[in-house]
Amino acid sequence: MRFIDHERGEGPGGLFISNTARPTLAPGYVRVRVAAFGVNRADTLQRKGMYPPPPGESPILGLEIAGEVIELGDSKCQWQAGDRVFGLVAGGGYAEEVVVLADHLMRCPASLSFEQSAGLAEVFLTAFQCLYLIADIQKEQRALIHAGASGVGLAAIQLCRLFGVETATTASSPEKLALCKEMGASLLINYRQDDFKEVVSQSWPDGVHMVLDVVGGDYLNRNLSLLARDGTVVYLAMLGGRYADKLDMASLLGKRATIQGTTLRNRTDGYKSSLIQLFTERCLAAFDTGELTVHLDTVFAVDDIAQAHQRLENNDSMGKFVGRW
Numbered sequence: 001m002r003f004i005d006h007e008r009g010e011g012p013g014g015l016f017i018s019n020t021a022r023p024t025l026a027p028g029y030v031r032v033r034v035a036a037f038g039v040n041r042a043d044t045l046q047r048k049g050m051y052p053p054p055p056g057e058s059p060i061l062g063l064e065i066a067g068e069v070i071e072l073g074d075s076k077c078q079w080q081a082g083d084r085v086f087g088l089v090a091g092g093g094y095a096e097e098v099v100v101l102a103d104h105l106m107r108c109p110a111s112l113s114f115e116q117s118a119g120l121a122e123v124f125l126t127a128f129q130c131l132y133l134i135a136d137i138q139k140e141q142r143a144l145i146h147a148g149a150s151g152v153g154l155a156a157i158q159l160c161r162l163f164g165v166e167t168a169t170t171a172s173s174p175e176k177l178a179l180c181k182e183m184g185a186s187l188l189i190n191y192r193q194d195d196f197k198e199v200v201s202q203s204w205p206d207g208v209h210m211v212l213d214v215v216g217g218d219y220l221n222r223n224l225s226l227l228a229r230d231g232t233v234v235y236l237a238m239l240g241g242r243y244a245d246k247l248d249m250a251s252l253l254g255k256r257a258t259i260q261g262t263t264l265r266n267r268t269d270g271y272k273s274s275l276i277q278l279f280t281e282r283c284l285a286a287f288d289t290g291e292l293t294v295h296l297d298t299v300f301a302v303d304d305i306a307q308a309h310q311r312l313e314n315n316d317s318m319g320k321f322v323g324r325w
Contacts, residue, residue: 003060003095004305004323006047012309014047017302023058023092023099030079030102031071036118037093038064039300039308039321040151041237042265047309053091054266062093063265065100066108066117077102084108086117088125088272090265094305096325103273106280109287116294119320120287123151126236126264127159127212128279134260135210135232139164142208144200144226146215148185149176151320152236154295156212157183159283162291168208170196172315179295179318197222210234220244224251224259232258295319 001022007014025031043061045051053059066086069079079085079102087105092098108117131137143160147153148169160167161184168187169180177188187203189196200208207228213219217240223233225248251257264272286292297319300308308321 001096002302002325003092004062004302006061012044012047012306012313015306015309020060020095022097023095025071025073025099027074028077028102029073029099030069030077030085030105031073032065032067032085032098032100032105033070034065034093034096034098034325035067035114036065036299036322036324037062038119038122039305039312039323040064040122041312043094044309044312057090058092058095058098060092060095062089062091062095062098064088064118064121065093065098066114066120067098070097073099073102079105084114084117086114086121087276088121088264094323101269101273104269104276106276106284109284111288111290112294115299115322115324116296119151119294119296119322122264123155123320124159124283124292125275125279126152127156128283129264129275130212130234130236130262131156131159131165131210132163133275133278134234134262135212137163137165137210140166141210142166142168142204142228144196144208144211144223145169145185146196146211146213146219147171147239148180148183149318150214151295151317152212152214154179154183154319157185158292160184162283162286168196168200168204176318183293183295195222197225200226207231212236214238215240216244217241218245220259221246221248221251224248224255224257227255227257230256230258232260235259235261236263297321299324 005018169185214237216238
């Protein structure tokens, strides 16, 4: 079986195609022939040795795949050979075959290609988890989505639109902000030119009910200052550095605010299964109606995945990068 191997410390150019044994199939699992796989910032961190897979999971890069079921681990499985599926893996996505828990797969929407489906699971499930399971945001509330033109950002903006939540977003260029507007954002902030705290506080003096942030650093207290009472700041990453501003405890206490960090990869299998079931029930049909879309920046051949990693590290993306076998 071919897969994309990596040499730690070699930079994006250290990615190369190699061969390994097929993964072992066990009861409760499904073997999928991978047609396409998502490329995520977590993959670049793992390549550098900064984000190891959970114990017992494949050391191969890749957290989401789309393809065709080719073998079942037992007869009780809900899938059949030939089904078009996509879903989450805790590792192993950059390979020609993966073995996936049956409950971690979803049926590809009829209107989506394998490439589009491969770019769906990680960003939409992450955004859905943050908005509704963590922040519990409600219809007619307001959200601030940082890095709105990222994969998770675009997913979060669309989910807010689907459920009647008004959104503000930050991005680094007029082109990225135009895409955010197309996806449903109503308040657009170029963070290279304007202070998002000033723009949001002037436009929405009553504040926002949640903030979704990947920056950290000096964003922390500005995020807190914009929260309505009982609001939530959810952190997904720390692009602004590992250590944040000194926390404004008066703001935290006065607003009864919640600050929560989250990752999806190291959640339990049961948590992921429940999340996938809830997302399937509430959101999956919206891809066939056009209410939700997967915005692909670029689809790369497997020989060119190093380019995807380099562009992610340069913050040069508008939507998802996907690899295709």
